[in-house]
Amino acid sequence: MTTEQTPGPSPFSNPKDALSLARKAPSVLSKTSSIATTFPLTLLSAPESPELWMEVASLFYACLRTGDDKSAHLCLEKLTQRFGEDNDRVMGMRGLYQEAVAQNEDELRKILAEYNKILVESPVNIPIMKRRIALVKSLGREGEAINALTDF
Known part of the structure; x- marks a missing residue:
């Protein structure tokens, strides 16, 4: 049995870095839309990576920091779909x-x-x-x- 965890806090504490990352929200979020989170669709979807989910979590923090609540909410929903509400x-x-x-x-x-x-x-x-x-x-x-x- 393996344990899955979402990534920790964002390394983008610099406002300039946060803004730069937040601007990438559409492209990062589009990468996660091709990933299925339920079986048997997981067998047919694009493979996921821990790095992708770390990027989504970092994007969440960057979007909150820059006031992009809509993109932050989308990131949160993607993470919730992947890791569950009880994570x-x-x-x-x-x-x-x-x-x-x-x-x-x-x-x-x-x-x-x-x-x-x-x-x-x-x-x-x-x-x-x-x-x-x-x-x-x-x-x-x-x-x-x-x-x-x-x-x-």
């Missing part, structure tokens, strides 16, 4: 996307409640733990964030 990293990326498009503090509190619910069901979901800590801090609850970080 810890995909869950963390989904949370990050929801935080990025949240319109007000009430929406952020709802996301925090969702994080808490996920952590009750899966207390070792590291990406959600990290997102929760970052969100608590961004909501101005530094003491709670410090305690959560210490527990982490």
